[in-house]
Structure formats: C-alpha cells, structure tokens
Amino acid sequence: MKWNLQNTYSQLPPRLFTQMNPISVKSPKLLLHNKSLAKSLGLEMNPLDEEKLSQFFSGNVLPNGSKPLAQAYAGHQFGNFTMLGDGRAILLGEQLTEGQNLFDIQLKGSGRTPYSRGGDGRATLKSMLREYLISESMHYLGIPSTRSLAVVSTGETVQREWDNEGAILTRVAKSHIRVGTFEFAHQYLSLEEQKEFTAYVIKRHYPEIQDSNELALDLLKRVMDMQADLIADWMRVGFIHGVMNTDNMSISGETIDYGPCAFMNIYEPKTVFSSIDTMGRYSFGNQPKIAHWNLSRLAISLIPQIDENQEIAIKKAQETLDEFPSIYQQKWNQAIRNKLGLVGEEPNDIALIEDLLNLMHQYKADYTNTFLDIQSGDFSENPLFQSDSFQDWYVNWIRRATRNGQSLEEVQALMSQYNPQYIPRNHKVEEALFQATENNDYGIFNELLHIMETPYQAKENTTAYQFPPIEGDDGYQTFCGT
Template sequence: MSSVNFINKTAGWNLQHTYGKLPSGFFTYQQPIPVKEPKTVIFNEDLSKALGLDFSDFPPQEIALLFSGNKTPEGSQPLAQAYAGHQFGNFTMLGDGRAILIGEQKSPNGNLVDIQLKGSGRTPYSRGGDGRATLKSMLREYLISESMHHLGIPTTRSLAVVESGETVYRERSQAGAILTRIAQSHIRVGTFEYARQFLPLEAQKQLTDYTIERHYPFLKEEENPALALLMAVMEKQAALVVDWMRVGFIHGVMNTDNMSIAGETIDYGPCAFMNTYNLKTVFSSIDVNGRYAYGNQPYITHWNLSVLAGALLPQIHTDQKQAIELAQEALNAFPGMYEEKWLQMMRGKLGLMEFEASDKPIIEDLLALMQQFAADYTNTFVALQTGDFSGEAFFETSAFQEWFLHWVKQVTRNGRTLEAVQKSMSSYNPSFIPRNHRVEEALDNASLKNDYQLFKDIHQLLKTPYTPDPAQLHYQSPPPNGDSGYQTFCGT
C-alpha cells in the first residue's frame, strides 16, 4: 500500500516540531514505512480527548491508516531520533531503529507531548533490525504503561495499537503491530551521550538549552545550567524509582537509553511486577547476571546518572578537574536523596506518619520477614491496610505476629486509631497490580486467538488499582507456582 502524505480531516491536530530545530545530527527526517493491512485493535479514547484530538467522525479504516503510519496528519514532519546508550554497561551507538516521531502535539493545557509510532519500519539507526514490533509486545506496552499511569507513576502512555497485517519474526513468527506512544519527550540520557561522543560542544549546549526550555524552564537563569539540569534529573529519577519500588515494578532493561530526562518510565519490553518479595527478583531473559534486579534499581539509577554527568562535563566547567569535582559532589547527594524519598514512601505504605527514627527498623524488619517467608509483596500491604489476613501462611507465623503487635503499638502511639492509620495507607498500596500470569494469558488470548475480552477486563480493573473490589479477589491472587521460571523478552 502506498503512503499518503496528508489526511483530509484535522481531528484537532496541533503539531509543533521543536526537536527539529536542533542541529541535524540529532535526527533524520523519514516517513513511516507503510504496512500491508492496518487494523486498529485498541484505541485510548480518554487519552485522545486529553490531547485535544477527536476521531469520532473518522471511519475505522482511516484511523488505522493514520496510526499505522500509512498516512500522516497534516503538518507532520516525521523523523527518527539519534541517541546512544550504555546497554548492560557497554556503550553502543543506537537511535530510533523502529520508531518515528510524528511531531509534538500541543494539548489543550498548553503542554507539548511527543507523538511517536513504534514499530513503524526501518530507519538509518536500525542496525540490521527489521524496524517492526510484534502485536504481543505492543499490547504489553499499552497495558502496562496505562496501568502505571493509573497507579500514579510518571510514564509514557499509549494512544493506539494497530495490527499491521504482516508477520514479524522473533523467537517464532508473530503478528506485527504499531504502537502510538505519547511522552513528555523522548530525550534520554543516551541522547546526551550521543551528543558528547559525536557532536561539537555547541550542539551539546543546544541540547541542554532545549531540554531545560522544554522540561525545566525554572533552570534557565541558573549560573551553571548543565549542573542544575543534572541535579534536577537526579530528583526526578530518585522519585520515579521510589515509585517503582513502592508497587514492586521491575523495569528489566535500565540501560541509559531507557532513562528519560523528563523522569518518565519508558520502554516496557522485559518489564514485570514482583509477586513474591525478593530483592534479587529478575524476569528479563537477557539479564542473566541480575544487573537490573528489583533491589538493584536504585543503584543502577545512580550509575546511569553518573553517565549523564560524564556527558555534561564539558558544559559544567571548562576545566575538566573542576567539572569532575562539581559533578561528583552532585552525584554524592543521590544516595541520601533516594534514601529519604524511599523512607517517606515506606512510611506511607505502613502508616508511619510521625517520622520517628524508630520507623526504619520496623520497615526493614518487615521486609526481611517477607523475604524469609516468601510473602506476596502487594498482598502483604493490602492485608495490613484492610485487616484481612486470610489466605497467606506468612501471617500465621509467630515472627509476623510479633512484628504486627509492635507495628500496631508504633502507629497508634500518639492517639491515632488503627482505622485512621489504615485509611492513610490506601493511596500508597494498590489492591491490584498487573499480575504477570494474568497479563500473559490476556496477551496470548489477544495476539494468538483474537480474543480481547480478558485484556479489556484487566485494563478496566487496573484503571482503579487502589479501589478494593470483592468481585475481583481472584485477580489479586499470585500464581500458584510463584512465577517460577517466568521470563519476559525485549521484543527487538
């Protein structure tokens, strides 16, 4: 099917192209490569409205053509972004090997958001890849990214999934698809690495100025904008990873090209949610050494930030020694920053709102017991919040009961009732998370059997993850085997 440059109706498109004003080395203009037989399988009406878009007058096939990339909206200037990254610690030249940025939509609230087609065909950065994506992996990103949004965690979002009518070859032949991804931007730590390695200093400064203008305008008058940017990104990333830890989310591929400068969760390939609490939990098939295990996520964040600092050194100070000293001083603040945010989060999960020094041992003791007895992470906190301790052998142990009595005494010591404490915990502890076995069942049903009912049911349930629903208790149950042998894959 031949590509058509413009679509007749506007649908409310208000596309800007600020990224294209950066030096040409940061991107390559390219149209999406058309697919054989596009068919929309999921469309996010709520997100569409929030973006100021209205497709109610569009026939389904025209929507499919638009979000497959076979047609492009009026005013679009499609491009693929260049970036690099440290993948499992090794520097690599990368770029949008299977994604095209259509433009930046100016939403009704005045914010700019990237509209990107993922799985839209080969680009100059594909490095031998086919530029395509599987239906199953794009449905995974749609479901998990939208779940993260409703959990209140900063994330890219998903507007549509369009089946391509073509076959994609990964471990086996699979149906192909294109995801429309929405992001504050797609600027990554790896974008700054790329600029540092391959572009002149003036281009590096232009990237910094652009990033500050778009995401951190309050830094524009800072005496040392590059250093100020590093510190602002540190704050964002510390808060983001604390949120991941709060709900048991494991990113799975925390390479520097997957760390958003805007502080959003990005790239939902080998991600998963922890059921049984264990700091060493890994689900990614390619993370054989546990580099990106649940408990390592804060340390890898610090490591990635050090890479960002290295990329910014020439802008931090003209004297390399002084630049290193300034960057190191900033980086040294991260562990304390993270610890403070993590403690505040865990206090919230346990209703410890008086901020006493004695809170930390209670938190650490519970986590140690949960790991010792292989307790379910989500359900343990739900039980403490609701007072319903049925269904977990862990709650019958003398060790837990001793801890529980100590906790009750601690949280009620200043006259607070236990009921008030439990109510305060509700916004920190979701009743429902994307349980891996349920997600896999839904994805297999959809991608292999064209049966989207379970996918839709899970998506609807996860729109209100903090609301208990007695009719959905079966969904709250972890898998009988405790995720033994479960693996996720990157999809490229």
Template sequence: MTEKKETEKTGWNFDNSYARLPKSFFTDLNPTPVSLPKLITLNYPLAAAIGLNAQVLQSNNGAEVFAGNKIPVGALPIAQAYAGHQFGHFTMLGDGRALLLGEQITPIGSRVDIQLKGSGKTPYSRGGDGRAALGPMLREYIISEAMHALGIPTTRSLAVVTTGESVIRETEQPGAILTRVAASHIRVGTFQYAAKWGTVEELRTLADYTLQRHFPESDSSGNRYLFLLQEVIKRQAALISKWQLVGFIHGVMNTDNMTISGETIDYGPCAFMDAYDPATVFSSIDTRGRYAYGNQAHIAAWNLARFAETLLPLLHDNQEQALKLAQDEISNFTELYHRNWIMGMRAKLGIFNEEPQDESLIEDLLSMMQKYHADYTNTFRALTFGKLLDIDFFATTEFDQWHKVWQSRLDRQQETKDSSYKLMRNSNPSIIPRNHRVEEALEAAVEQGDYSVMERLLDVLSRPYAHSVEQEDYSTLPMPSNRPYRTFCGT
C-alpha cells in the same frame, strides 16, 4: 474532505521543536507503509486529554495514521539519534524501529511527543527489520497504562494497530505498531550521543533545549547546567522509589532507557514481583541480575553518573572543578532516593510522622516477607484491611511480635487508626498487572484474536486503589510452577 480539514476534525495540533535542533540529532524519514492496518485498541481518556477526537480516530483514517500510512498535516516524522550503555557496554543506537511523528500541543498548552513504534527500518536499525510484534506492543500498552493509574510517571499508550503483515522473531508473529505518548523522548543516551559524536556547541544546544522544554523555571543567572543535572537526579530518585514501592522491575535499565523528563520508558522485559525477593529478575537476557529489583536504585545512580559525565564541558571551564560539581550532585542521589522510598514505605504502613526506629520496622517486615516468600502486593493489602489469616507467615511468632511493635508505632501518632488505614488504602494498590494475568490477556489477543480479556484487565487496572469486589479475582496468585517466569525484550 481535504486532508487539512480531516486533521482539524481529528484535533492534531503539531509544533515540532525537536526537528529544529541541529540535523545531527535526527533523520527525516517517513514510516514504511503497511498492507492492511486495523485499529485494535484506542485510549479514549488519553486521546481526549491531548486534544484528539477519539470518535474520528476510530475510523479508517485513524488506523492509517496510527500505522504510518498517512501523515497528518503538521507532522514531521523523524528518527532520533542517541547512544547508550547496554548492560554496561557503550554503543551507538537510535530509533531503530520507531519514528517521532511530531509534537502535539494539548488543550492546556503542554507539549507531548507522538511516536510510532514498529513503523519500519531507519538508518539506526542495525540490521533489524524495524517492525514490532503484536504481543510486546500490547504488553507495553497494558503495563504503561497500569503504571499511569498507579500514579507513576510514565510514557503512555494511545493506540495499537495490527499491520496485516507478519514479523519473524523466534516464530512468525502478527505485526503491530504502538502509538506512544511521552513528555519527550530525550534520554541520557541522547546526551551521550551528543557528548561523544557532537561538538560542545551541539551539546550546549541540546542542554538548552532540554531546559526550555522540561525545566523552564531554571535561573539563567546561575549555573543552568548544574541545575539540569540536579533536577534530573531529583526526578529519577522519585521515579525509582515509586517503582520499588509497587514491586515493578523494569528489566532493561540501559542509559538509553532513562528519560530526562523522569518518565518510565520502554516496557520490554518488564514485570511486577510476586513473592518479595530483592534478587528477582524476569528478563531472559539479564543472566547476571544486573537489573534485578534490588539493584534498580544502584543502576539509576550509575546511569546518572554517565549523564553527569556528558555535562562536564558545560558545568565549568575548569575540568577538575566540573568533575567535583558532578560528583557532589551524584552523591546526593542515594539520599534523595532513600528519603523518597522510606516516606513511601511509611505511607504503606499508615505512618504519618518520622521516628528513628521506622527503618528497622520496615526492614524487619521485608526480611520476613523474603524469608517466607510472601507476596509483596498482597502482604501490604492484607495489612491494610487486617485480613491476616490470608497469608501463611502472618501466623508465625516473628510476625506476631512485629505486628505488636507496628501497632504501638501507630498508637504513638496524633492521627487516629482510621486515618492510618485510610493512608494505607491510598498507598497500597489492591491490584497490579499480575504476570499470569498479562500473559492470559496476551495469549487470548495474539493466538485467538480475542481482546475482551485485555479490555477487562485494563478496566480493573485503571483503578488500583479502589479495593473493589471485582478486583478480588485479579489479586490471586498464579498456580505454583517449577519454571520461573521469564520475559523477553520483544525486539
């Protein structure tokens, strides 16, 4: 079978618009071949959704493509250039261990990036080996697919292959490559790169491209670049509120990890919160809590301010007027975020309409949860099903008083109590990727070559609002430990 026929049979349908931008935005580069690629996991539903034949991808040819050993017809591998503020410090970055294989046109005509993560050194590797270890790649696969099932905009994971080679981190670990699917990989950091090292015309070209790709409804008769800023702010306000509503902590909210599309990206030291505490930090490198759970909305606003700065030359010819336009829009983020968050919290409590006292009702509950170290997910799950004896703080006088106020609030609605509890079932997941369960799956896979633990976990995570019996075991908390849970970036 010819390479072209093989590609057609697989379903690859590339059209690489990003590679038509000025050459300063990327470097043409093929992946570095690996010795013995082996397909570990393949996302069948995602493959079908983007027009790929999963049966064909299971073959040795599929493993060769996912490893970067074989380039499908129509693909045009590139390493993207971008910059970013990492923990507040600006630096030049770029794809140091990833390559954009190409842009797949799906059966419904949408465009998605196909990226290989761990595919070898690039001009942006900054001394790194360009490779990835199996554990972090499987972590991204698990968490990104769980986020998708929770209804949170996210990049997704199509496949993971092992390379047959080792990588050295703190220890020797099996190497792997993740195939990531995204609406695009255009980041706040991409605009920072263009603003710092490109010309104004290159910046304008990037902005025009981004508008065409993600915001085609923009009105060319108005201020298109102000519209771009407004839409990115809206998407991030919606995204971060969704993170908060399920207790997700990204762990490394650098500007290069904030997408213009509004998708969650780069699952490094991420994790889900157990006991409710706004100060929760899991990342081993976030020693000062910059990216703690309670700081995520503030950091998002800070990142968006950096994005707005890059657009100043495009917003208005007068610098002062451009700055005022940008500041006015950034000041709207907090209100937009808060509106999304409180609407989501109302749904978690079965509330359909709005009353001024709702915010205090919500804050009182969260305050009690923090005081009594109540589990975030299981608290709302218990409220949803009335299983109040399962959690200790439900027996307190404080909670009893709060519960009466909450029930009175539900009674004032036109909707029935049954409708409220149905809303809660659809808003409160019964299951999240519990950290100890993720670690259990990763240990079995990496240390023992047993992927069945991960497969079972992925299966239950795919239906977080099913509230099924088989999910019960996955909602239990880890055993108490004197050592705080820590995550690592995996680079």
C-alpha cells in the same frame, strides 16, 4: 481530530535525528484506541472514522503539520557503550495541548531507519499490546510513564523466533529524550551544539532553572531528583523494569520502554525475569544502584558544560552525584512509611520497616498482598502471619502507627492510597496477551485494563486478578521485543 503538531526537535542540530517518513503497511486495522488520552491531547475523533484512525496510527497517512523523524542516541547497554537510535520508531511531532503542554507523538514499529539493527524495524502485536497494557497500568498506579494512544495491526508478518502478527503502537511522552541522547551529544556534537541541546531540554522540561548560572549542573540535579522519585515509586509497587540501560532512562522522569518488564509477586530483592539479564544486573533490588550508575553517565556527558576547567567540573559533578543515595533513601523511606500508614518520622521507623521486609523475605510472602493484609487486619493462613515474630512486629506497628493521634481507620485510609489492590500480575498479563494474539479474544485484556484503571479500589468478583498462580513465578521469563 485536531492535530496541533509542533516540530521543535527538528530545529536542533541535524546530527540528532534523521528526517524520514514511516514505512507504509499493507492493511492497517485499529485494535485499541485510548479515547480518554486522545481527549486530553485534543485528538478526539468521530468513532465512526475508524478507517481514518487506522491510516493515521499506522503512518500510512501523515497528520497535518507533521515533520516525521527518527531520533539518534547512544546508550550503555548492560554497562557497554553502544551507538543506537530509533531503530523502529518515528516521531510525528509534538502535540501542543490547550494547556500549552507539548507531548511527543511517536509511532513504534513503523519500519526500519538508519539506526536499525538486527530485528529492528517492525514490532510484534504481542509486544505492542504488552506496552499498551503495562504503560497504562503504570499511569493509573500514579507512576510517571509514557502512555499508549493506539495499537494498529499491520496485516504483515514480523519474524522473531517464529512468525508473528505485526503491529504499531502510538506512544505519547513528555519527550523521548534519554540519558543516551546526552551521551550521543557529548560524543558527536560540538560544545556549542551540546549547549544548544541542553538549553532546549531545560526549556522543555525544567524551565524553572532557565536563569541559572549553572545550567548543566542544575539539570543534573533536577533529573537526579526526578529519577529518585521514579525508582522509589517502582519499588513501592514491585515493578521491575528489566532493561535499565541508559537509553531507557528518560530525562523527563517518565518510565519508558516496556520490554522485559514485570511485577514481583513473592518478595525477593534478587528477582529477575528478563531472559537477557543473566547476571541480575537489573534485578528488583538493584534498580536504585543502577539509576545512580546511569546518572553518572549523564554527569560525564555534561562535564564540558559544567565548567571550562575539567577538574572543577568533575569535582562539582561528583559532589552532586554523591547526594543521590541519600536523596533516594529519603524518598524510599517516605514511600514505605506511606505504605505502612506512618505519619512523621521516628528513629525506630527504619528498623520497623526492615524487620517487616526481612520477615516477608523469610516467609516468601507476596509483596502486594502483605501490605493489603496489614492494612485490613484480615490475615490469611500465610505462615508469616502465624509466626510469633510477625505478631510482635504487628503490635509494634500498631503502637507506632497510632502514636501521633491517628485512629486505625485513619491509618488504613492513608495506606489505601499507596497500596494497590491490583497490579498487572504476570500470569494474567500473559493470559491476556495469549488470548488476544492467538484467539483474537480481547476479553481478559480489556478486563485487566479496566481493573487497572482504578487499581487502589477493591472490586467484587476480581479475586483471580489479586493473587499469583499457585506455582508462583517459577520459570517465568520476559523478552525484549526485538
């Protein structure tokens, strides 16, 4: 294994982290190892060295060059400011690849830190398997995401509502810097230290703006643009993050922290699965608005760096933030045009799109499969497709989709790139996790993972993975790992 760890984060102002080692575990056992990701990172290892891998990915043995640390950050959780930090994670360092790219290598579930609260410290096997499965699925769906390199069981018990098997996930990210990290910096660092941190983030993630005369403002613009892309992608596949606190919004534009996340089956913008989101703050349809709200917290944190004159700084920040809804709307309109195979822009496109979504909502249609049925023209017995309203809509769609000289086959080819044949259906995810954790049977888990590696390609004998359960998602809830 060719570790090439850098430790650039440890060179930042010391209040941003605490240097400490992972806490050793009793008897680590390697359960999952993402070999293709390992290869891309330059971390290939002889598969016969499973014991050595278990020691590395549990934190019992530190790789050469590692200066492990827990990061400090803050966050607005359900709108309330809270002091936070890595309460159960340790950053081993940043792996420098042959392409000269840096990737954080982090152990999640590696023990308590000075930032730990309540149930922090260790992680359950079920929650780590869940993050591995969903984060890798998101990657293969083409959506920026942290990734999962390995899962190791610890041989220890983790207490939640009941005793659980413990595990550690090795998580890979462009970085683990969050909006909440900037909130922490704004609250606790000097202005010079804040500028140092901002310069670091720009050099690492947005080097194209390093020569800007307005570094902080341009950083806000870049993060805003990346988040608009990300949320449009979430909405395209029906993903519901579930806990969009500012500490769960990555500066690099990656999806991060797969706690109570899930995928929407029936199209309903108010869909919420998270057990702690009792008011629907982070519902499917609210995600663009919450992204905008979170970005306003980033803007507030950057105010002292935007301009010495606070009034001018606030004006510039507000003008920038006010652009987000239109930026997002433009990206979303393009995303759903792609889902419908529409080339170019026409004045009636928005009405065509909204009419379909309204019909899907009215007839409680499956979000993923409705687009697939339109794509194939092979309509099921769903009442939506039997309605006069849909048949009128379908004729209008055919006219619009083929008006620019596209054949129907070309329209279908475009749609197939943006409409996944498979998403991690909630009931299959739960079945996979139950069998793995209760029966030590990884058959369904591995099959689902394999299917999700090529989610846009239809496969034989996979019908069970393409439809929601007959009873739907009634009563289905997801939970935070802590």
